[in-house]
Amino acid sequence: MTKEQWGALQGDLCKTVGQNSYATWLEPLTFESADTDGVLRLSAPTSFFCTYVTQNYGDLLLSKVARVNPGIRRIAISAASMRKAPAPKPATVEAPQPVAARKDLPGAPLDARFTFDRFIVGKPNELAHAAAKRVAEGGQVTFNPLFLYGGVGLGKTHLMHAIAWELRERSPELTVLYLSAEQFMYRFVQSLRERKMLDFKEMFRSV
Structure with a gap:
């Protein structure tokens, strides 16, 4: 191979x-x-x-x-x-970073291609796009949580990534976490096995 x-x-x-x-x-x-x-x-x-x-x-x-x-x-x-082999200065070793700004909140990596300026808006997704933009602006919204539902290829994943990118750019101090349902369940089950449910709850409440 x-x-x-x-x-x-x-x-x-x-x-x-x-x-x-x-x-x-x-x-x-x-x-x-x-x-x-x-x-x-x-x-x-x-x-x-x-x-x-x-x-x-x-x-x-x-x-x-x-x-x-x-x-x-x-x-x-x-x-x-x-x-990677141990380096004299571990802090300088570069590794792929997840979306979370904090080390204790590892999540799925963000796709750099999925931003608002690269999103194609059409009739099937214009409402979802507007709602996602509103969330990404920060502040209070009348819909919380934002729930996206639709067919394949309409941009649900793209919008979720775009929200995360926008929030990170607007407010670098925020803790933003992008996580799939599978990853969430994996962490939930792992916490049950290790009897660390309090840590599990605190991790997600800190987002």
């Missing part, structure tokens, strides 16, 4: 899982190496990414890769930040 072969698979993966899921979970994966023992090694931004992608997309990735290179029998995904 080569880096070029991995790159050629991206279009197929995007079609299989959909643009939103691909951009969130599979596009951030980076090809590292393919060992002679049949292991394809990929890196992900965070350890949570590793766990989530392995559990939810591991079998799909392996089947797609095996079609291109039957010699690959296993996929190993590791966190890029964990794989």
Whole structure:
């Protein structure tokens, strides 16, 4: 398996899982190496990414890769930040940062393409766009929470990312967290197992 072969698979993966899921979970994966023992090694931004992608997309990735290179029998995904060698000045080591401004609030990364100025407004989504813009301006709104519902490809994910980007730009001191339902449930179950429900509640109340 080569880096070029991995790159050629991206279009197929995007079609299989959909643009939103691909951009969130599979596009951030980076090809590292393919060992002679049949292991394809990929890196992900965070350890949570590793766990989530392995559990939810591991079998799909392996089947797609095996079609291109039957010699690959296993996929190993590791966190890029964990794989870095210790540096004399740890504070200067750059790693992909999640949307949350605080270290204890890791979430899904924001897509830089999903901003308001790149959103295409049409009849099906003009109301949602106006409501999202109002939320992003900050301050009190008559609708709280903002609930977006609609068909595939109308821009729900785009608007959520756009709100987060706008809020971060307008008020850098705010704690903004972008999180999928799956990630929320993962953290909830993890907190139950570790008996840390108070910490779980406080984390989300601090947003």
